[in-house]
Amino acid sequence: MKIIDLSFVIENGIPTCGTPWHQTVKLEQMGTIDTVGRNTHSILLGSHTGTHMDAPYHFVKGGRTIESTPLETLCGPISVIDFSKFKAGDVVQYDDVKDLKVTERMLFRFDWFKHWRTGDYYKAFPFFSEEAVSFLMANGIKLLAMDTPSPDDTKNINSIDSPNHKALLSKDIIIIEYLNNTDQIDLAKKHTLVALPLKLKGSDGSPSRVILFEE
Numbered sequence: 001m002k003i004i005d006l007s008f009v010i011e012n013g014i015p016t017c018g019t020p021w022h023q024t025v026k027l028e029q030m031g032t033i034d035t036v037g038r039n040t041h042s043i044l045l046g047s048h049t050g051t052h053m054d055a056p057y058h059f060v061k062g063g064r065t066i067e068s069t070p071l072e073t074l075c076g077p078i079s080v081i082d083f084s085k086f087k088a089g090d091v092v093q094y095d096d097v098k099d100l101k102v103t104e105r106m107l108f109r110f111d112w113f114k115h116w117r118t119g120d121y122y123k124a125f126p127f128f129s130e131e132a133v134s135f136l137m138a139n140g141i142k143l144l145a146m147d148t149p150s151p152d153d154t155k156n157i158n159s160i161d162s163p164n165h166k167a168l169l170s171k172d173i174i175i176i177e178y179l180n181n182t183d184q185i186d187l188a189k190k191h192t193l194v195a196l197p198l199k200l201k202g203s204d205g206s207p208s209r210v211i212l213f214e215e
């Protein structure tokens with residue numbers, strides 16, 4: 001069995017959502033072996049840093065927070081859909097998903113992770129139409145994962161208008177964003193997802209280690 005790591009490395013200087021409220025990464029050495037006999041770091045992160053998960057509370061008042069996300073949703077069989085034909089600015093329409101077998105967990109590969117740290121990562125990434133998301137929801141999706149920054153239109157990234165986030169999160173559907181290495185997935189194989197956020201009390205999301213077992 002192969003294990004594929006779909007997570008970005010978290011380090012100083014990685015891009016974060018270009019909004020004034022999002023914290024940039026600050027990893028700083030505190031103790032060192034030479035000074036206090038051990039290495040330690042302080043870690044300052046936004047909740048939507050690197051490969052991460054959105055909990056309903058991100059957009060829903062009173063919504064579920066990240067520490068109570070059921071592990072049964074985050075771990076288990078997942079379908080991988082190759083949407084690498086979608087390019088910058090493309091929209092996944094209802095017609096593109098209507099013949100898919102919808103499962104509880106679905107991962108959409110756009111190969112957008114290749115733009116990480118290029119300056120283009122947040123620009124015009126492919127996203128889902130509201131009709132496409134409605135179809136997935138009507139057919140029982142519980143977790144939607146992608147290698148782009150968002151299931152929503154890039155022009156909404158700095159506004160409160162994120163219709164797909166709101167639709168999914170209001171129904172307790174988990175969103176995983178910023179996946180890495182999706183081109184390493186062999187579509188002919190079967191996949192099991194393990195996606196683990198930090199158990200942060202009251203948080204709207206968390207950086208997450210996301211891996212696939214492939215067999």
Ligand SMILES: [Zn+2]
Pocket residue numbers: 048052053054177205
């Ligand atoms: Zn997010």
